[in-house]
Amino acid sequence: MKEGGAGPLDACNWKFGRMMKTNTILELTVKNHSGVMMHVCSLFARRVFNVDGILCLPTGDASKSRLWLRVKEDLRLEQMILQLQKLEDVLDVRRHGASHAVFERVGKYFRE
Amino acid sequence: MKYTGAEIIIKLLERHGIRQIAGIPGGANLPMYDALSQSESIRHILARHEQGAGFIAQGQARVTGRPAVFFATSGPGATNAISAVADAKLDSIPIICITGQVPQNMIGTDAFQEIDTYGLSVPITKHNYFARSAKELFEIIPDAFRVAMSGRPGPIWIDVPKDVQMELIEFDEWPVNGAPDPSPAIDMRSIQDAATMINEAKRPIVYVGGGAIHSGASESVRALIEKINAPAVMTLMGLGALPTRHPLSLGMLGMHAAPFTNHALEECDTLIALGARFDDRATGKVAQFCPDAKIVHIDIDASELNKIKNAKVGIIADLNDAIEALSPCIGPKGSNDWNDRVDQLKKEHPMYMPNLDDPTSAYGIIDHVAGMLEGETYITTDVGQHQMRVAQAYPFERPRQWLTSGGLGTMGFGLPAGIGAALERPEATVVCFTGDGSILMNIQELITAVEENLNLKIFVCNNNSLGLVHQQQDLFYEKRIFAANYSRAVDFVKIAEGFQMESYDLGTCIDPVSLIANVLAKPGPALINVPLDVHHKVFPMVPPGGANSEMILRDKITA
Numbered sequence: 215m216k217e218g219g220a221g222p223l224d225a226c227n228w229k230f231g232r233m234m235k236t237n238t239i240l241e242l243t244v245k246n247h248s249g250v251m252m253h254v255c256s257l258f259a260r261r262v263f264n265v266d267g268i269l270c271l272p273t274g275d276a277s278k279s280r281l282w283l284r285v286k287e288d289l290r291l292e293q294m295i296l297q298l299q300k301l302e303d304v305l306d307v308r309r310h311g312a313s314h315a316v317f318e319r320v321g322k323y324f325r326e
Numbered sequence: 327m328k329y330t331g332a333e334i335i336i337k338l339l340e341r342h343g344i345r346q347i348a349g350i351p352g353g354a355n356l357p358m359y360d361a362l363s364q365s366e367s368i369r370h371i372l373a374r375h376e377q378g379a380g381f382i383a384q385g386q387a388r389v390t391g392r393p394a395v396f397f398a399t400s401g402p403g404a405t406n407a408i409s410a411v412a413d414a415k416l417d418s419i420p421i422i423c424i425t426g427q428v429p430q431n432m433i434g435t436d437a438f439q440e441i442d443t444y445g446l447s448v449p450i451t452k453h454n455y456f457a458r459s460a461k462e463l464f465e466i467i468p469d470a471f472r473v474a475m476s477g478r479p480g481p482i483w484i485d486v487p488k489d490v491q492m493e494l495i496e497f498d499e500w501p502v503n504g505a506p507d508p509s510p511a512i513d514m515r516s517i518q519d520a521a522t523m524i525n526e527a528k529r530p531i532v533y534v535g536g537g538a539i540h541s542g543a544s545e546s547v548r549a550l551i552e553k554i555n556a557p558a559v560m561t562l563m564g565l566g567a568l569p570t571r572h573p574l575s576l577g578m579l580g581m582h583a584a585p586f587t588n589h590a591l592e593e594c595d596t597l598i599a600l601g602a603r604f605d606d607r608a609t610g611k612v613a614q615f616c617p618d619a620k621i622v623h624i625d626i627d628a629s630e631l632n633k634i635k636n637a638k639v640g641i642i643a644d645l646n647d648a649i650e651a652l653s654p655c656i657g658p659k660g661s662n663d664w665n666d667r668v669d670q671l672k673k674e675h676p677m678y679m680p681n682l683d684d685p686t687s688a689y690g691i692i693d694h695v696a697g698m699l700e701g702e703t704y705i706t707t708d709v710g711q712h713q714m715r716v717a718q719a720y721p722f723e724r725p726r727q728w729l730t731s732g733g734l735g736t737m738g739f740g741l742p743a744g745i746g747a748a749l750e751r752p753e754a755t756v757v758c759f760t761g762d763g764s765i766l767m768n769i770q771e772l773i774t775a776v777e778e779n780l781n782l783k784i785f786v787c788n789n790n791s792l793g794l795v796h797q798q799q800d801l802f803y804e805k806r807i808f809a810a811n812y813s814r815a816v817d818f819v820k821i822a823e824g825f826q827m828e829s830y831d832l833g834t835c836i837d838p839v840s841l842i843a844n845v846l847a848k849p850g851p852a853l854i855n856v857p858l859d860v861h862h863k864v865f866p867m868v869p870p871g872g873a874n875s876e877m878i879l880r881d882k883i884t885a
């Protein structure tokens with residue numbers, strides 16, 4: 215990207231960003247309490263950023279949960295991750311490629 | 327020790343240094359109010375609307391830089407508080423809203439005044455809490471203060487069901503007070519890169535945002551500006567970081583900037599952004615903002631870097647820390663060609679404020695009040711033409727002197743925010759410039775100001791219109807003025823009288839200058855009606871969506 219040029223949220227990039235269709239898997243470690251799903255989902259929803267897969271279970275240490283999200287690769291994703299990191303209840307965010315096994319394996323429960 | 331949840335809240339607020347809380351009681355927060363009535367160190371200020379209470383808290387937080395707390399009941403109390411909290415989110419103001427909620431056994435039953443306060447507050451707060459037990463308050467309250475103050479400040483909402491307020495628990499010790507998290511470590515490589523860019527810059531401009539005020543870094547920012555001898559622009563939120571009359575100040579940038587300010591930005595080769603977020607009202611059309619500049623961007627909020635404009639060097643840091651690290655790497659600069667060029671731009675593209683000498687004119691009233699104010703002063707505004715004129719014309723001297731709703735642009739901000747400022751600074755004079763549209767949005771707080779006998783002077787810039795809407799329709803909607811003019815004029819002098827506030831009309835008085843002087847000299851609250859012609863617009867103006875270079879300079883009437 216050109217220095218000093220428009221950032222990823224500039225209007226033309228926006229449209230372009232939405233056209234790209236590869237999946238990305240996000241792995242979030244979050245505090246295990248009732249509001250945290252809402253914080254994460256609300257963040258995506260209010261920025262009109264689609265999440266098409268969600269998995270969440272407590273980790274071995276019940277004070278934390280692991281939250282897996284499948285989202286579309288998009289130029290705004292970098293900003294979304296930074297926003298996720300700002301949420302008080304989100305302890306860690308990792309980004310994996312589309313080929314991560316987690317959604318593949320549960321996939322069989324979703325094929326009618 | 328044995329205390330109820332409500333008593334624990336009040337004690338913890340006392341321990342965190344809270345001394346004045348605005349709010350309104352109701353069924354779901356009565357235990358908290360009962361506990362508050364027994365407090366020896368916290369005063370309660372009874373607002374007349376929860377939005378008013380929220381903006382009073384904002385006024386307190388904006389002048390002190392410390393978190394302020396306000397109270398509301400469940401249901402309508404909570405929904406009324408929302409605009410004030412959302413406003414604090416967009417301007418990064420640390421306020422803590424504590425609401426009552428219906429008892430937990432009634433949640434989900436559509437109980438009287440039950441509303442999903444937690445859910446409603448998610449998108450408009452930095453963080454929010456729902457207290458499930460009195461014990462949880464030991465974590466929640468200190469944590470709320472920590473989050474409100476850490477990094478980029480912001481508003482917090484704590485929802486407390488009535489049964490939690492009434493729950494009696496026994497404990498041995500109070501929790502440790504919440505304190506801000508340590509600032510992030512500085513990346514010295516980026517500091518070096520930034521220093522190189524600044525040292526090599528031929529035409530630098532420093533772009534100062536509200537972050538400079540929030541972080542208490544105004545002095546270091548000023549020292550940096552002076553060291554590199556670079557002109558500086560400020561955002562609406564950054565005004566006061568550098569005195570308006572400082573020789574290197576170019577004032578506010580963007581939609582209503584002085585012409586020379588936006589022209590200088592067009593020519594700059596290095597933009598040094600300090601605690602600023604490239605808001606659209608500041609940048610105009612982004613692609614044409616500082617088209618030739620490389621950018622150094624310093625901000626405590628990582629998500630601001632590269633959000634709108636890509637920076638060549640981005641530094642995530644507290645501004646004070648960053649400037650302290652940066653300064654020794656920077657060579658001082660004397661007067662140079664760029665300073666001369668900016669002086670030339672000032673002469674070629676001057677700021678034009680018509681009728682400054684006339685105290686009854688739109689700019690003149692601001693200039694005269696500024697000239698007559700003495701000692702410690704705070705200025706609040708509402709939203710509209712009057713707000714932009716104050717931003718353009720008032721000679722701000724210090725950080726935190728200027729309180730305005732920047733990000734959300736909420737009409738109704740000025741009066742209650744002024745009350746909050748005056749509560750925290752009883753020795754000072756607080757002036758609120760408002761519009762006849764805006765003041766009606768929280769007019770009920772006039773009586774709050776009277777009850778508290780605050781030294782608050784309200785100037786109603788009265789064009790009997792939603793002036794800024796009128797201006798946009800006139801300029802950009804082919805003069806189709808619709809739903810902007812009021813068909814009946816409100817008599818604000820009488821309204822104020824009804825609220826037992828002293829009031830004056832600048833339009834009918836014989837000697838406006840001595841009227842203003844007398845009002846400012848006499849302690850206590852007062853309202854002054856200032857009749858204005860709605861056809862006088864705020865210029866320059868960048869058309870919404872346009873580039874800053876496309877500003878409209880004036881029209882026939884304002885010329």
Ligand SMILES: Cc1ncc(C[n+]2csc(CCOP(=O)(O)OP(=O)(O)O)c2C)c(N)n1
Pocket residue numbers: 708709710711712713735736737738760761762763764765767787789791792793794795
């Ligand atoms: C709560 C709210 N509603 C609507 C607006 C849109 N708006 C922006 S400026 C303005 C007119 C303000 O009129 P007034 O307070 O009389 O100030 P003037 O522009 O005349 O100085 C309006 C309606 C707003 N900013 N806030």
